[in-house]
Amino acid sequence: MKQLIFIAILCCLLIPGYTYCQKQGGPDYAVGYSLDIRKIALEKLKADKAAGMDYIEIAGLGSFVNADLSLKISQDEWLLKCDSLATVLKKAGVGVWSIHMPFSSKIDISTLDEQQRQQVIRMHLQLLEGLYRLHPQVILFHPSYYLEPNKRAARKDQLVRSVKELYSAVAKAGRQLVIENMLGPSLTVGERERPLLRTVEECQELFARFPDQVGIAVDMNHIAHPEHLLLAFGPRVKTLHVADGDGTKESHYLPCNGKGQNDWNKIFAALEKIKYKGVFMFECHYETTDQLVQCYRQLQQNYRNTKQ
Template sequence: MKNLLITLFLLLGSFSGNQIQAKDKKFPIGYALDIKKITDEKIKYIKGLGIDYIELAGIGAMLEKNLQETTVDAKWNVRMQEIADILKRHKVKVWSVHMPFSKHLDISRLDEEGRLRVLEAQNNVLKVLKPVKPQIILFHPSFYLENNVRDQRAMQLKKSVESLNKSVKGLRATMVVENMLGPELTVGDRERPLMRTVEEALMLFKTFPKDVGIAVDFCHIAHPENLLAAFGSRVKTLHVSNGNGKAEDHLLPCDPRGSNDWNAIFATLERIKYKGVYMHECKFNDEKEIVDCYNTLWNNYQTSKKTKH
């Protein structure tokens, strides 16, 4: 039933009265792809669909999950060069890299020795990324928190961002920090991660270096256009999906179960002069759904602008 609803939505959009040609698309398209799934066949296929950028996902596989070791096995140097060669053959680029995150890899850890081990591990991963020449390096601000330590965690985050930003600039890339899900402060017996609201994100970013940007995840917050507007030119990348800001749904944008206002989102992206990739981090059965959905939503937006005039 879900797939039928999505198909009907796409078909209706495809046959809307004022079609906008593909060449008029405002933003280049990208999507998150696990490093283990990158093959010549896959990259050739997505290039044919019009996807020119990817975000490297699944990077956590490079590290021991409990951080008993901070090193990265040499096999990942070989794999990253393979990925670089595949992408070059098909003229697809790495726009962004989603850096590892977990309870143990939390860059806001309170124990200083543990925090420094996390930075050591993250820096070891960054060294492996050189062959793919990423433009954006994305970090989570924290994992879930203990109760009543939010201010202390924010201070630890500030120190980590300052340090990691220097390493990221060494790759000639831009560091971004992603907003996190948080419809309420607590869930169960713990607090939500840092950057759960527009207000908290703004407060934290006042303490970060000015060249650190934000990654706006459309699933993590209700009305993501408000977060986009609040950060303006500091919005450096996106995680596009549908949702309602209450759960990690990461639905295909055309999935009617989500409540994002795509016309408002596109209008805000144009208003803040967003210059990055329209990077999807969403569920799908085939990458063609991502492209078709994007075209439908963009065409609908263009039609709505003409109607207003």
Template sequence: MTGGTIQTHPRQWPLGTSTALFPGGLTEERLVEAKAAGIECLEFMAKAGSAQGDDDYDFLADRARELGMSVWSVHLPFGRDRDISSTDAEVRRLWIEQNTQIMERAVKWGVAKAILHPSYEPISADERPERMRHAMDSLRRLADEADRLGVQIAVECLPRTCLGNTSEEILDLLDAHPSLGVCCDVNHLLHETPQAFIEAVGPHIVSLHISDYDGLDEKHWLPGRGVIDWNAVLRALARAGYDGPFMYEVVNRKTEEAEPITPQRLAEVWVSLKESYDRDN
């Protein structure tokens, strides 16, 4: 498990980015650009309902290794028909099977973590207990498969009415299997601050999704644009013993950004965040 009781420092965390940064997907040219900017780790967004849609990742994972980079994680697909908490048993069965196939493919890329959404939405208060039971059963089955493959599933905290929208509910989901960890997406936390979530979940956090937001809904902005107290977030992560990548999940949206967000810009913001943390601590 990433994380522990020994305090770490942000300067120990390698810089990473999700392929969600790149409109149209990751290419060899963009991979080289990321390496030049100082990106060390990648998260591949699985692009299909099965591993068959990810053929180009085989080449890109090999190329990343040649460049001295690693594919830290794969983000398993999500959506209304890709919901491990579905009340439809056939949907759950199919999605457990397809997620397992993707993880089997991802092992070849060298991944350590498989990021998983515990549900889609909307979920009403009345159906929430049943959906939690289904999600936990699916997590138990998937974690068994992940253990077999040498991969750890990281359950992602989610916004709005999704399952796992609070630290308390994330901890309940972790009870499904002892090998489960948490992916802390700081821009998904609408019911508590990111630092409060980190303090509550602590060493269970094994991966991150880093971006900023307005506190009202997810935005996937570049840090500094929104309301997150980054010094407090970094301090909470360090105290929790986090030692994985500082993994961005920033999204380029033409309607919102004057200029595209590049890997170089991610690296510059990370340097600024570390400098601010050092001044404050």
């Protein structure tokens, strides 16, 4: 029995952001939140760490990309900037769990324009050359932007092509590639089709065509009943975007403000069932990072109360 306890403790120490706390009634996750790269500053991160924030997801990278998909600064300057950010993060003791790669109508890895698709891939690889210096564990991509009507099948083919290329590069660097599910209560909105990966079924269809080691990032604001998507993908769930909503619009509510419709006890139960080992990564509206940490603890305690 002592050996089993020792092994369990050792596993907890070796898996970042995860402790399996059966005595407490369920798993305990490290907490993180999405932060614009332009807002990374030593004193801010020190305050985040003191509040109980262990990780960040770096966002806002589109601010470094021109309309023609070139970088706004030279590659050497970009590498130096990333080195500087790495120093700040190390001093603050905050880790980079994930990188949210940029996306837009032009930055779309499913584009039908093959020349542009190749430019998009090259731009991502340029950014990643510097971003790897921040020691991220997860590299996250959107599958597409909004689509022109009746091109979904061709867009899926392009997405698969891009994911295979990106996976090769990201895996070689020793990082986990993930693709995020997108909002899609209906196929169309106005004259456009919704982005790819809009339903559980479409996610399953496309992930069957991706390399097996490509994971999914489950955005809980993009789908009604996100626990269904969690359970459908099990161990392929590698990271989260935690926010509340109703699956019909981009709400990004703080889960504890009561505005959304997610059932957080069911979500926690699904995370426990699939043995999720990542970070509880908030991507929502908030006032202070302390508010995010307290919200996580409230959600966690509510779930534990259901198990007693």
